[in-house]
Amino acid sequence: MEERSFAYFTVKDRLPQILTKVIDTLHRHKNEFFEEHGEGVEAEKRAISFLSKLRNELQTDKPVTPLEDELPDAALWNQYLDYQRNLSNGNGEPSWFQSPWLFVECYMYRRIHAALAQNPPIGSFDVFKEGKAQNFFESQEAIIALCTYFQELLKNIQDLDEKQLQGELFKLLQVSLWGNKCDLSFSAGEGSSQKSSPLQCLEDMVPYIIVNDMERLWSLLINAKKRNTDKCNVRVDIILDNAGFELVSDLVLTDFLLSSKLADEVHFHGKSIPWYVSDTTKNDFNWTIKQLQSANHMWMSRCGINWEGNLKKGVWVYHDHMFWTLPHVYSSMAEVAPDLYADLQKSNLLLFKGDLNYRKLTGDRKWEYTVPFHQALNKFHPAPLCSLRTLKSDTQVGLKPGQGEQIQASEPEWMVSGKYGIVQFDATP
Ligand SMILES: O=P(O)(O)OC[C@H]1O[C@](O)(CO)[C@@H](O)[C@@H]1O
Numbered sequence: 407m408e409e410r411s412f413a414y415f416t417v418k419d420r421l422p423q424i425l426t427k428v429i430d431t432l433h434r435h436k437n438e439f440f441e442e443h444g445e446g447v448e449a450e451k452r453a454i455s456f457l458s459k460l461r462n463e464l465q466t467d468k469p470v471t472p473l474e475d476e477l478p479d480a481a482l483w484n485q486y487l488d489y490q491r492n493l494s495n496g497n498g499e500p501s502w503f504q505s506p507w508l509f510v511e512c513y514m515y516r517r518i519h520a521a522l523a524q525n526p527p528i529g530s531f532d533v534f535k536e537g538k539a540q541n542f543f544e545s546q547e548a549i550i551a552l553c554t555y556f557q558e559l560l561k562n563i564q565d566l567d568e569k570q571l572q573g574e575l576f577k578l579l580q581v582s583l584w585g586n587k588c589d590l591s592f593s594a595g596e597g598s599s600q601k602s603s604p605l606q607c608l609e610d611m612v613p614y615i616i617v618n619d620m621e622r623l624w625s626l627l628i629n630a631k632k633r634n635t636d637k638c639n640v641r642v643d644i645i646l647d648n649a650g651f652e653l654v655s656d657l658v659l660t661d662f663l664l665s666s667k668l669a670d671e672v673h674f675h676g677k678s679i680p681w682y683v684s685d686t687t688k689n690d691f692n693w694t695i696k697q698l699q700s701a702n703h704m705w706m707s708r709c710g711i712n713w714e715g716n717l718k719k720g721v722w723v724y725h726d727h728m729f730w731t732l733p734h735v736y737s738s739m740a741e742v743a744p745d746l747y748a749d750l751q752k753s754n755l756l757l758f759k760g761d762l763n764y765r766k767l768t769g770d771r772k773w774e775y776t777v778p779f780h781q782a783l784n785k786f787h788p789a790p791l792c793s794l795r796t797l798k799s800d801t802q803v804g805l806k807p808g809q810g811e812q813i814q815a816s817e818p819e820w821m822v823s824g825k826y827g828i829v830q831f832d833a834t835p
Pocket residue numbers: 416511586589590591592647648682759760761762763765796798799
């Protein structure tokens with residue numbers, strides 16, 4: 407990791423802050439563990455000491471050590487660690503600051519998971535749950551605005567012509583894109599909710615979409631719809647990112663795809679363990695739909711009820727595969743998780759949400775800005791795919807010559823501020 411780079415500051419400042427918050431959260435829940443399980447205080451102490459040790463290893467730049475737990479993915483992690491060691495040319499064990507940013511960040515979340523998973527009865531406690539729920543509640547107004555807009559739209563969706571349908575798709579794509587501003591690892595767990603109405607300022611934000619392939623997405627979807635016969639369903643997959651407002655915006659987008667008959671089934675991919683503070687797990691997914699259902703607002707609860715129905719009917723399917731919480735970049739998916747790769751091949755379109763997914767799609771390298779997206783994907787191509795991401799890390803490809811330099815000149819922080827976004831598509835196999 408380069409000293410004074412964005413990666414360096416993340417590992418030096420942000421990751422220890424996140425660990426401190428996790429420790430504090432466990433402390434605060436001590437009594438609750440006791441009341442729930444009649445025990446748990448010992449487990450909480452053990453987990454805290456494990457986490458303090460982890461924070462110390464990070465802050466004093468100790469070697470990154472193999473995982474010692476027996477969780478199902480431990481062997482794959484340790485193989486990856488071996489591979490990193492070989493890359494460091496026999497210079498011993500790479501330390502936290504000498505290892506790639508993507509790897510150490512993933513590794514930290516995996517160790518947090520181990521601290522809890524190894525300590526029953528608090529093994530399935532999600533240390534980030536509170537923050538995710540808070541983000542949801544603080545975005546209440548925006549969620550109401552979005553659900554209301556969407557339910558109104560559904561009333562006459564059958565009567566919309568192609569142009570109008572395209573316009574609505576573009577709106578909801580943008581809401582889902584900007585929803586990606588609301589993640590919590592970026593702010594080290596400090597609040598980051600959607601405060602204003604998500605639909606109002608879309609027009610003003612168009613200039614900040616620096617790669618905008620929405621037209622190409624539309625062509626793919628409308629052509630698939632026209633070709634569609636009863637026998638062959640159009641399937642869209644969405645690789646989710648953050649819970650809270652972003653998740654609601656993704657659910658609205660995917661409901662639109664079904665309701666407009668641009669798609670027949672949607673598959674969601676979430677994380678199987680708590681990840682990057684705000685990423686969506688199965689619990690968050692179900693919790694969010696339940697919250698909407700029982701909300702004291704007609705259109706919010708209508709959304710929740712419909713979505714529960716979609717899951718029951720099987721037109722919405724939730725998956726979590728351990729691959730999404732491994733450190734591997736996506737060009738190794740075919741080899742490391744061939745079952746997942748084969749499943750994604752059944753899709754007509756893969757939507758990847760968020761910054762971390764983009765880093766893993768592009769191998770998290772410092773590419774020249776003008777390198778084609780297809781090249782950076784490095785043969786990862788299970789199906790046509792699109793990244794919807796606000797820029798929060800210094801990887802960006804597929805720009806026009808001079809475009810990156812021009813933005814850089816007026817806004818040095820453009821790659822990490824979350825202010826710019828992309829809708830970047832690649833369909834070539
Ligand atoms: O939720 P997102 O969009 O994947 O963003 C998470 C991003 O925030 C960061 O944690 C900021 O460092 C990045 O590591 C990561 O890419």
